[in-house]
Each structure stands twice: as C-alpha cells, then as structure tokens.
Amino acid sequence: MSHDAGDSTGELVSRLSQDVSRLVRDELRLAQVEVSGKAKKAGIGAGLLGAAGAIALYGLGVLIATAILALALVVDAWLAALIVGVVLLAVAGIAALIGKKRVAEAAPPVPERAVENVKRDVDAVKHARDH
Numbered sequence: 001m002s003h004d005a006g007d008s009t010g011e012l013v014s015r016l017s018q019d020v021s022r023l024v025r026d027e028l029r030l031a032q033v034e035v036s037g038k039a040k041k042a043g044i045g046a047g048l049l050g051a052a053g054a055i056a057l058y059g060l061g062v063l064i065a066t067a068i069l070a071l072a073l074v075v076d077a078w079l080a081a082l083i084v085g086v087v088l089l090a091v092a093g094i095a096a097l098i099g100k101k102r103v104a105e106a107a108p109p110v111p112e113r114a115v116e117n118v119k120r121d122v123d124a125v126k127h128a129r130d131h
Contacts, residue, residue, distance in 0.1 A: 064088070 007015075064084060071080035 068077070068084045069081045073081060074080075075083075
C-alpha cells in the first residue's frame with residue numbers, strides 16, 4: 001500500500017482499522033483450517049482407540065473363557081463358571097468402591113483456587129476504585 005504524506009490522521013486510523021480487521025479475519029481463517037485438520041486426525045485416532053477397546057474386550061472375554069475351561073479340569077464346568085463369575089463381580093465391586101471414593105473426594109467440581117483469585121481481584125479493583 002502506498003500512503004501519501006498528506007493523508008489525514010482520520011484516514012490513517014481508518015486504514016489501520018481496516019488492516020487490523022483483515023489481519024484478524026485472516027488469522028481466524030488460518031486457525032479454523034488448522035483446528036479442522038487437527039480435529040479430523042483426533043477423530044480418526046478416537047475411532048482407532050474405540051476399535052482397540054472393543055477388540056481388547058473380546059480378548060478379555062476369551063481369557064475369562066480360558067480361565068473357566070482351565071478350572072473345569074479340576075471341578076465341574078458349572079462350578080468353574082460360577083467361581084470365575086464371583087471373582088469378576090468381586091473385582092468389579094472393589095473397583096466401584098474405589099471409584100466412588102475418588103469421585104466423592106473430587107466433589108464439588110468447583111475451581112476453588114480460581115474462585116478465590118477472582119474474589120481477590122474484585123476486592124483489589126474495588127479497593128483501588130475507592131482510593
């Protein structure tokens with residue numbers, strides 16, 4: 001852009017405003033393109049993680065069946081399945097109790113430090129305004 005030496009301050013401010021607006025729009029477009037590309041990669045990654053989780057769940061089922069079959073060599077098959085089922089439910093119960101305790105420790109989900117900082121900032125602004 002060429003600017004004449006005789007441009008008024010108002011014209012210069014107007015051009016500056018236009019240039020800043022264009023720069024902000026361009027940066028926002030760039031950010032949008034960048035975020036959409038990353039979101040696509042994240043979506044593919046999440047899909048692969050979901051597939052891995054499903055396959056791992058099937059693998060766990062096979063290992064549980066293997067444990068039942070191995071235990072069936074020593075006791076009746078129905079008793080082997082019952083024993084493995086009770087053990088799995090006990091493990092699930094323990095995990096649930098630990099999870100419940102952790103959730104209770106995290107409650108309430110309020111950013112306490114951030115709230116205190118904001119209160120201090122508001123108090124500081126009020127104090128500065130009064131003096």
